[in-house]
Every structure is written in C-alpha cells, then in structure tokens.
Amino acid sequence: MGYHIHPDIAARLLPNARTADIGTGTGRNSSNLEIFFLDARQPIIPELEGTYDLVHVRLLAMGLLQSDWRPVVSNLTCLLKPGRALQWEECNFLTATHQGTNPATTFEAVRTIENLLLDAFSKHFVWAGVLF
Ligand SMILES: C[S@@+](CC[C@H](N)C(=O)[O-])C[C@H]1O[C@@H](n2cnc3c(N)ncnc32)[C@H](O)[C@@H]1O
Numbered sequence: 001m002g003y004h005i006h007p008d009i010a011a012r013l014l015p016n017a018r019t020a021d022i023g024t025g026t027g028r029n030s031s032n033l034e035i036f037f038l039d040a041r042q043p044i045i046p047e048l049e050g051t052y053d054l055v056h057v058r059l060l061a062m063g064l065l066q067s068d069w070r071p072v073v074s075n076l077t078c079l080l081k082p083g084r085a086l087q088w089e090e091c092n093f094l095t096a097t098h099q100g101t102n103p104a105t106t107f108e109a110v111r112t113i114e115n116l117l118l119d120a121f122s123k124h125f126v127w128a129g130v131l132f
Pocket of ligand 1: 024025
C-alpha cells in the first residue's frame with residue numbers, strides 16, 4: 001500500500017496518540033505496549049471505551065463470519081475517542097495471484113495451493129463480493 005497508517009489519519013495524529021491494534025499477533029516487535037485479551041465479537045470492556053485515537057485492524061476477516069461484521073465494527077468503534085479513525089486492511093484472497101519469487105517453485109504447485117485457498121476462502125468469504 002505504500003504506508004502503514006493512511007496519510008490522512010497520520011496527519012491528524014498527535015505524538016502521544018494511543019493506538020489499539022486488534023488481533024495483533026505476538027506484538028513482539030512493539031515497544032510501549034499494553035496487551036489486552038479481547039474477542040472483537042464481544043462488547044468492549046468499559047475502561048477501554050473512548051480511549052484510543054486510532055483503532056487498527058489487519059487480516060482479521062478470516063476469523064469472522066458474515067454475522068460478526070456488524071458487532072465487530074460497532075465494538076471496535078467504541079474504543080475510539082470522538083471523531084477518531086478506524087483503519088482496517090484486508091487482502092482480497094479471492095483474486096490473489098502468484099507473482100513468482102523462488103525459481104525453484106513450480107507453477108503447478110503454486111496453482112494447487114492457490115486452488116485450495118480459493119476453495120476454502122470462497123466458502124468462508126460469502127460476503128466478499130460486497131466489499132471488493
Ligand atoms: C492473520 S492474523 C493477523 C495478525 C496481525 N494483525 C497482522 O496483520 O500481522 C489474525 C489475528 O486475529 C486474531 N483474531 C482472530 N479472531 C479474533 C477475534 N474474534 N477477536 C480478536 N482477535 C482475533 C488472531 O488471534 C490473530 O492474531
């Protein structure tokens with residue numbers, strides 16, 4: 001994408017801005033970090049409500065059902081201070097293609113993996129056509 005935080009959002013963030021990275025993984029490369037265990041499908045704990053300048057989400061969609069989207073967006077926006085931003089990035093797995101990296105990989109092997117992924121994701125991403 002060419003950026004981590006969208007330039008329009010970054011321009012409005014103060015130096016002491018608080019960011020909530022949802023589904024952050026291990027967070028092992030982060031400093032100045034507080035970790036909370038939460039399920040984004042469940043209501044946010046009251047002490048975190050309205051306390052963040054940016055809520056960031058990346059690659060969460062695979063763990064969500066279509067019926068989860070509305071509560072998840074609602075729950076995550078509860079984390080924000082008024083007027084602040086939610087940035088969410090996903091990959092369109094349904095149209096992802098192999099660009100070629102390691103010359104030792106065969107096209108057939110990559111195609112097989114691609115088809116397995118496509119098959120699995122098509123069933124899971126019944127909502128994807130709405131987004132992409
Ligand atoms: C594909 S990983 C992405 C990790 C990281 N965001 C990144 O982009 O590298 C998906 C992450 O979402 C978390 N996750 C899945 N379902 C979740 C949920 N309902 N609430 C919060 N986190 C969830 C998983 O534990 C995992 O850390």
